[in-house]
Amino acid sequence: MGTHIENLKKLVGEVYDLNAASSVLAWDQQVLMPPGGAEGRAAQLATLSSLAHTKFTSNELGEALDAAQGETDKLDADSDEARLVSVVRREYEKQRKVTAEWVAEYSRATSLAHQTWQKAKAESDFGSFAPKLKEIFQLRRDYADFFKPYDHVYDPLLDDFEPGMKAADVQAIFDDLRTHQVALVQAIADAGPPDDSMLHLHYPEADQWAFGEEVVRQFGYDFDRGRQDKSAHPFTTSFGIDDVRITTRFLEDYLPSALFATLHEAGHAMYEQGVKPELARTPLADGSSLAIHESQSRLWENLVGRSWPFWVRFYGRLQEVFPSQLGQVSLDDFYHAVNKVEPSLIRVEADEATYNLHIMLRFELEKALMEDNLPVDDLPTIWNDKMQEYLGITPPDDAKGVLQDVHWSAGLVGYFPTYALGNLVACQWWELIGDAIPDLEKQIEAGQFDELLAWLRTNIHQHGRKFKPTELIERITGEGLSAEPYLRYLRTKFGEIYGLS
Ligand code: ZN
Numbered sequence: 406m407g408t409h410i411e412n413l414k415k416l417v418g419e420v421y422d423l424n425a426a427s428s429v430l431a432w433d434q435q436v437l438m439p440p441g442g443a444e445g446r447a448a449q450l451a452t453l454s455s456l457a458h459t460k461f462t463s464n465e466l467g468e469a470l471d472a473a474q475g476e477t478d479k480l481d482a483d484s485d486e487a488r489l490v491s492v493v494r495r496e497y498e499k500q501r502k503v504t505a506e507w508v509a510e511y512s513r514a515t516s517l518a519h520q521t522w523q524k525a526k527a528e529s530d531f532g533s534f535a536p537k538l539k540e541i542f543q544l545r546r547d548y549a550d551f552f553k554p555y556d557h558v559y560d561p562l563l564d565d566f567e568p569g570m571k572a573a574d575v576q577a578i579f580d581d582l583r584t585h586q587v588a589l590v591q592a593i594a595d596a597g598p599p600d601d602s603m604l605h606l607h608y609p610e611a612d613q614w615a616f617g618e619e620v621v622r623q624f625g626y627d628f629d630r631g632r633q634d635k636s637a638h639p640f641t642t643s644f645g646i647d648d649v650r651i652t653t654r655f656l657e658d659y660l661p662s663a664l665f666a667t668l669h670e671a672g673h674a675m676y677e678q679g680v681k682p683e684l685a686r687t688p689l690a691d692g693s694s695l696a697i698h699e700s701q702s703r704l705w706e707n708l709v710g711r712s713w714p715f716w717v718r719f720y721g722r723l724q725e726v727f728p729s730q731l732g733q734v735s736l737d738d739f740y741h742a743v744n745k746v747e748p749s750l751i752r753v754e755a756d757e758a759t760y761n762l763h764i765m766l767r768f769e770l771e772k773a774l775m776e777d778n779l780p781v782d783d784l785p786t787i788w789n790d791k792m793q794e795y796l797g798i799t800p801p802d803d804a805k806g807v808l809q810d811v812h813w814s815a816g817l818v819g820y821f822p823t824y825a826l827g828n829l830v831a832c833q834w835w836e837l838i839g840d841a842i843p844d845l846e847k848q849i850e851a852g853q854f855d856e857l858l859a860w861l862r863t864n865i866h867q868h869g870r871k872f873k874p875t876e877l878i879e880r881i882t883g884e885g886l887s888a889e890p891y892l893r894y895l896r897t898k899f900g901e902i903y904g905l906s
Pocket of ligand 1: 669673702
């Protein structure tokens with residue numbers, strides 16, 4: 406291999422190390438750190454991220470990149486080296502366009518906005534948060550302007566999470582999906598919810614923990630290269646492909662919360678554990694995009710973990726762990742309970758069928774805010790109107806409405822669509838997997854997940870971040886991103902559960 410490529414790898418490897426060290430500190434902050442450590446930790450994280458940024462955007466790295474490109478231009482465009490150079494080039498050019506003044510201003514504004522949002526949410530007072538939100542969206546428009554010309558002011562933001570994807574692509578997909586999904590949710594609501602009272606009994610934390618780990622071990626999450634801890638909000642973090650950790654949280658009076666969070670995070674973690682070793686310690690040792698990442702977590706959480714064959718396998722075991730709570734509950738009743746669909750106010754608690762409607766609402770609002778077509782002061786009213794239109798319910802206050810999510814206060818605009826896209830992509834994979842592994846359901850009933858995991862490893866995981874999301878989807882499915890498999894999945898599954906014709 407050329408010496409210039411080796412030199413580039415050395416430089417990006419050092420940046421990778423700095424970022425991994427930041428991740429360790431951030432993991433510690435959420436899992437172990439005492440509250441008193443907050444101020445010192447913020448300083449440590451700021452120092453590390455500024456070092457990483459300076460190093461990554463340096464002239465030295467730019468020169469190394471040019472030299473390495475001289476070598477990779479002679480290689481196959483899909484080789485690891487050529488892809489490394491193109492991914493680093495993309496990131497390098499993006500980061501160099503943003504001024505240091507903007508970064509400092511954005512960091513100051515978001516940290517203040519976050520505090521204001523917490524207080525506003527606690528007091529359900531949107532008015533006190535509105536000025537900060539105006540400032541954030543102005544800063545976000547300024548950010549987009551670094552990347553002019555663009556088709557839409559939303560595009561540069563979306564591109565940070567879904568490289569290559571445009572607002573118009575998301576809009577087209579959502580427009581296609583919305584009426585179908587609203588109609589389906591309405592039909593389900595008319596059929597009435599199943600009884601899920603058995604899920605709200607007392608379930609001791611230690612037993613929940615043991616059962617969840619038993620399941621993800623069988624999925625193939627490697628505990629020699631990972632571990633699970635507790636945190637306020639479940640997440641996955643990677644310090645390298647051989648140390649990918651998950652966290653969960655336990656509600657002793659609601660069984661599904663920790664279990665499905667564990668399956669979800671293990672899905673993310675197995676993706677990162679499956680990146681091929683050749684890509685370690687480079688920017689390619691990562692997921693293709695947030696939507697592709699979410700396609701992995703949702704696949705294990707919902708398509709596997711909320712499926713009938715899965716519970717045929719695991720329900721007896723769960724009854725053994727919780728005999729007094731579930732001993733008298735049939736498999737059928739339990740399966741219906743964990744698949745309960747009910748329009749609700751809070752996105753993070755939404756079920757499989759209603760979840761995307763929450764996302765579409767946010768996407769439409771943040772797109773209009775970016776266009777400067779929606780006065781921030783009108784946001785609560787429009788939020789509530791859309792909730793009524795899509796889900797048939799109206800939030801009683803701003804805390805359960807427009808103030809519920811942390812994202813905008815943190816400056817994360819363009820992030821929400823990736824959740825919904827992940828659901829769609831997961832179903833695209835699922836149809837292909839069904840063709841490739843005809844007895845998949847039998848395998849799941851037998852607790853065998855190795856062929857499923859091998860398919861994901863071969864087609865998706867091993868490539869890490871080599872391919873952009875749309876490119877990866879096309880390589881694997883031969884088509885573009887589509888909502889059809891997702892709609893087929895919802896209609897089949899919930900049609901059966903709710904007896905819809
Ligand atoms: Zn996730």
